[in-house]
Amino acid sequence: MSLKKAASPFQFVTEVSLTRLTTRKASNLTELLKHLSEVSGSSIYLHTHHFLKQHQFLSPEPPNDFAHWVNSALQDERLAEKLASIDTVRFTTIRSLREKIIQTIQVHMEKNKSRRDAPPGDEFRFMQAVSFVMPTPFVAWDLQEFSNALKKISINSLYHHIFEARIRGNQDSNDFFNWFAHELGEIQLAQAIAKMDPYTQTLEGLRKRIITQVDKQIREAEHAKA
Amino acid sequence: MQKLDHYIPIVGENEISELKLIAQKLAGKKIVNVNSTSTGGGVAEILNRMIPLLKDMGVDASWEVIKGGEKFFDVTKKFHNALHGKKESIAPEDYECYSETVEQNYENISLESDILFIHDPQPAALVKERKKHDNRWVWRCHIDLSERDEQLWNFLKPLVERYDAAVFSAPAFAQELLTPQVLIAPSIDPLSDKNKELPQDTINEVVSRFKINPERPIVTQVSRFDYLKDPVGVIQAYKMVKPYVDCQLVLAGGSAADDPEGAKVLADVQEEAGNDPDIFILNLPPTSHIEINALQRASTIILQKSLKEGFGLTVAEGLWKGKPVIAGAVGGIPLQITHKYSGILTHSVEGTAYWLKQLLQSPDYAKKLGENGKEHVRNNFLLTRHLRDYLLLFLSLYHPDKSLIYL
Numbered sequence: 001m002s003l004k005k006a007a008s009p010f011q012f013v014t015e016v017s018l019t020r021l022t023t024r025k026a027s028n029l030t031e032l033l034k035h036l037s038e039v040s041g042s043s044i045y046l047h048t049h050h051f052l053k054q055h056q057f058l059s060p061e062p063p064n065d066f067a068h069w070v071n072s073a074l075q076d077e078r079l080a081e082k083l084a085s086i087d088t089v090r091f092t093t094i095r096s097l098r099e100k101i102i103q104t105i106q107v108h109m110e111k112n113k114s115r116r117d118a119p120p121g122d123e124f125r126f127m128q129a130v131s132f133v134m135p136t137p138f139v140a141w142d143l144q145e146f147s148n149a150l151k152k153i154s155i156n157s158l159y160h161h162i163f164e165a166r167i168r169g170n171q172d173s174n175d176f177f178n179w180f181a182h183e184l185g186e187i188q189l190a191q192a193i194a195k196m197d198p199y200t201q202t203l204e205g206l207r208k209r210i211i212t213q214v215d216k217q218i219r220e221a222e223h224a225k226a
Numbered sequence: 227m228q229k230l231d232h233y234i235p236i237v238g239e240n241e242i243s244e245l246k247l248i249a250q251k252l253a254g255k256k257i258v259n260v261n262s263t264s265t266g267g268g269v270a271e272i273l274n275r276m277i278p279l280l281k282d283m284g285v286d287a288s289w290e291v292i293k294g295g296e297k298f299f300d301v302t303k304k305f306h307n308a309l310h311g312k313k314e315s316i317a318p319e320d321y322e323c324y325s326e327t328v329e330q331n332y333e334n335i336s337l338e339s340d341i342l343f344i345h346d347p348q349p350a351a352l353v354k355e356r357k358k359h360d361n362r363w364v365w366r367c368h369i370d371l372s373e374r375d376e377q378l379w380n381f382l383k384p385l386v387e388r389y390d391a392a393v394f395s396a397p398a399f400a401q402e403l404l405t406p407q408v409l410i411a412p413s414i415d416p417l418s419d420k421n422k423e424l425p426q427d428t429i430n431e432v433v434s435r436f437k438i439n440p441e442r443p444i445v446t447q448v449s450r451f452d453y454l455k456d457p458v459g460v461i462q463a464y465k466m467v468k469p470y471v472d473c474q475l476v477l478a479g480g481s482a483a484d485d486p487e488g489a490k491v492l493a494d495v496q497e498e499a500g501n502d503p504d505i506f507i508l509n510l511p512p513t514s515h516i517e518i519n520a521l522q523r524a525s526t527i528i529l530q531k532s533l534k535e536g537f538g539l540t541v542a543e544g545l546w547k548g549k550p551v552i553a554g555a556v557g558g559i560p561l562q563i564t565h566k567y568s569g570i571l572t573h574s575v576e577g578t579a580y581w582l583k584q585l586l587q588s589p590d591y592a593k594k595l596g597e598n599g600k601e602h603v604r605n606n607f608l609l610t611r612h613l614r615d616y617l618l619l620f621l622s623l624y625h626p627d628k629s630l631i632y633l
Contacts, residue, residue, distance in 0.1 A: 014244055014247070017618070019410075022400070022407075040629065042629035121398065131630050133630070134633045154241065155240070
């Protein structure tokens, strides 16, 4: 079988992170808003993404940290629901995601005048991620090698190519989409991958779905050749 | 001695390969851990487990201990208590004794190493000697500082600010500091006696030794007899549930022989329990790791109804056994349990009773919580994650102020 070879291989990298503490904390929505506009992008990133890795086995996953805190500490279910339903996958930059979170809270505060404080000890504490990216031994030149590698890479590697590369690299889509579309010319496969919402399924579930799509494409290529 | 590869069946080959990959990036760096005791206490326990594993990955890690007289350790015991929020009177000569003793250790400690990883306040003042060496210094605080003594902290803070990084176990322990602060939660070792898999025969033997009926639901809280663990509240919650579900309650705690308050708590617990034959109050010696492990594995539900906690690793231990855990929403417990996803968080005796009854009567949901809890611990609170955080911490020292680092 000869599948189309890419001009440049797909180099799987992995990403692990360390959490840095800050002294910023919020007891209520006004304080939360102030910090949201001032904290680093890596803080917004951590609080909207870390649950994906920490709770990778859960589906449905707990919401982002802001929604979780607004619900559990401020007991504002309405706002919590709005924050949880922010469609993270639509945002290609941390800046635009930050603006959406801020705007969601501002709109809610204009309509709802009651201001509740979190109980002492339940304040929202801002943290930020320090991410480390390293190459792995896995490299793919064609779809078969890609499928084989995808079965073996760590969850951290999958996470990087799907989430981190996109939102922190300010790309329109994830790394897999870019390689399929631009290196292999597999537009249909790339689009199928782009359509998946990685935020509403577990990473293992996502891995299986991508492998299924890639293997389907391999079979079709074989069939066309025969 | 444990090898890193022994953890492959537990966390998977990928996780271990990644650890080795990260460790390679520290090639050539000599890392020295410094604390104040080689035996006893949580820090020594962690270092005893970690140093061989770091070496197994090829990291040049070692461990040195500062020396001091009885007075020095009396003073640092006061420091420890005061940082935990206990009222202590610390005299000017106590501070002098502390500083002088640490200075006397300058010659004994490998201060020229690439990374000095200093644990807790006892050796913290070693950093005063750092100007002579072009290396990196990290202060690892294992103590809950959320209610620390102000005067003592004012003495320690300038020392801590001479470090390149300070490490705390929970977000609430963060301080106003010029030094970057890192969150590294503690961990449990899945291969230790307290947490390793046990043969069913061992579990049966322990349950039968304590005359607990394995055929009826078992609700267990493991903790020393301390008011902050609210064992009396646990019995009250059990009593509210007992009319609806014929369960048994096990309170397994440490020996209270040298702790006058512990003896009083134990007496209160016994009084609250009365002569209910389904309440088992087990005052176990501190070496009863297998017994504790077996009791947790035999349990239907595990409680940790703490009123105040440092990190509360007994929660991770319970979750690791795949059990549904109901715990007080205090200290580091909310980091370990996401309410209604990987366990239950409560704030009162009534809330604990409500959820206890719910879970005893909804075994499928309880099972799901237990499974989720176990996976959460696998991903976040095992020794391998702790090792990874330490490796990343060391690497981060060479990339200050960066949030995305390509290695």
